Amino acid sequence: MDRRSFVQGTAGTVALLSLSPAIRATVRMRARKIPSSGETLPVVGFGQSPSFREGDYDSARRLLDVLLEKGGRFIDTGARSQLVHGRYMQENDAHEKLFLAANMRTESEQEDLAYLRKSLEIQGKKSLDLVQLQRPVDFDGQWRRLRRWKEMGLTRHIGIAVSGERYFPMIESLLQSGTADFVQFNYSMLEPESGERLLPMARDKGVAVVINRPFVNGRYFPLISDKKLPEWAAEFDCDSWAQFSLKYILANPAVTCVLTETTKPHHAADNLSAGFGRLPDDKTLLRMIELIQSF
Numbered sequence: 001m002d003r004r005s006f007v008q009g010t011a012g013t014v015a016l017l018s019l020s021p022a023i024r025a026t027v028r029m030r031a032r033k034i035p036s037s038g039e040t041l042p043v044v045g046f047g048q049s050p051s052f053r054e055g056d057y058d059s060a061r062r063l064l065d066v067l068l069e070k071g072g073r074f075i076d077t078g079a080r081s082q083l084v085h086g087r088y089m090q091e092n093d094a095h096e097k098l099f100l101a102a103n104m105r106t107e108s109e110q111e112d113l114a115y116l117r118k119s120l121e122i123q124g125k126k127s128l129d130l131v132q133l134q135r136p137v138d139f140d141g142q143w144r145r146l147r148r149w150k151e152m153g154l155t156r157h158i159g160i161a162v163s164g165e166r167y168f169p170m171i172e173s174l175l176q177s178g179t180a181d182f183v184q185f186n187y188s189m190l191e192p193e194s195g196e197r198l199l200p201m202a203r204d205k206g207v208a209v210v211i212n213r214p215f216v217n218g219r220y221f222p223l224i225s226d227k228k229l230p231e232w233a234a235e236f237d238c239d240s241w242a243q244f245s246l247k248y249i250l251a252n253p254a255v256t257c258v259l260t261e262t263t264k265p266h267h268a269a270d271n272l273s274a275g276f277g278r279l280p281d282d283k284t285l286l287r288m289i290e291l292i293q294s295f
């Protein structure tokens with residue numbers, strides 16, 4: 001890079017950082033690559049909110065509008081939630097804009113295949129974006145099926161979606177096998193264990209990582225409800241406790257996307273804002289974890 005472009009680039013960065021949060025929101029959300037396919041994904045997505053699971057279309061539509069307005073794309077779906085997502089994509093011609101993860105959770109090949117074909121019909125896609133094995137019971141058999149379905153072109157990516165340390169050895173051996181496009185597991189300041197082994201390994205092996213439970217199944221918010229956000233959070237463009245947790249997670253470069261769950265559009269906007277602006281550096285990450293663990 002020559003001196004002129006360097007100076008212009010630096011000036012551009014400084015100018016961007018000095019913008020108000022409202023103006024910064026017009027800049028695109030940070031995105032990271034899915035190593036196996038080279039596609040990019042914006043770093044904050046949606047989990048299975050009750051509004052989706054319960055098929056409350058009006059509430060779901062408001063949340064999905066916010067997701068698209070903020071430049072988000074990834075949604076973790078289930079049997080019922082994909083009905084609202086399918087309808088929304090149809091009404092808004094949003095099939096390419098949304099990236100949906102379907103979850104397989106039965107032991108029966110027939111049932112799973114029927115569900116997968118039904119999902120293709122509901123989602124109106126030629127090939128599913130991602131199929132994840134959830135709650136594995138017969139891992140080897142189920143994983144063979146997922147690989148076959150990918151070979152058949154029924155899905156473009158395959159992965160596993162679990163939560164809890166008991167599954168970590170299974171994820172490690174899957175990462176070693178080199179056959180997964182995605183792995184999904186829990187990671188946060190209150191549950192940092194996967195940061196030690198799984199995240200570095202996923203990065204080495206070139207596997208996309210989706211993080212669940214950023215708010216620890218509801219444990220996070222009661223912990224900080226009467227606490228003031230520290231002023232130094234502004235140093236990494238963080239203006240809420242939700243972003244404090246999400247930016248901690250996103251500071252790890254192995255994380256491709258973090259899932260957030262809410263029924264409220266203003267909470268969705270808050271969570272998605274974590275995908276913009278600066279991220280904490282290593283020194284700040286230690287400060288953040290010390291603070292949260294002191295509560």
Ligand SMILES: NC(=O)c1ccc[n+]([C@@H]2O[C@H](COP(=O)([O-])OP(=O)(O)OC[C@H]3O[C@@H](n4cnc5c(N)ncnc54)[C@H](OP(=O)(O)O)[C@@H]3O)[C@@H](O)[C@H]2O)c1
Nearest residue numbers: 047048162163212213214215216217218242261262263267
């Ligand atoms: N595959 C697996 O094994 C697995 C396991 C666990 C979780 N997950 C995924 O991970 C996702 C997220 O899990 P989680 O444990 O982080 O969610 P969670 O704690 O269960 O739910 C989020 C809670 O935080 C509140 N909230 C969300 N955003 C907020 C904000 N900005 N400010 C204040 N409150 C806020 C929500 O309430 P409001 O509705 O009032 O906003 C809700 O009560 C789930 O949706 C699920 O898809 C997957």
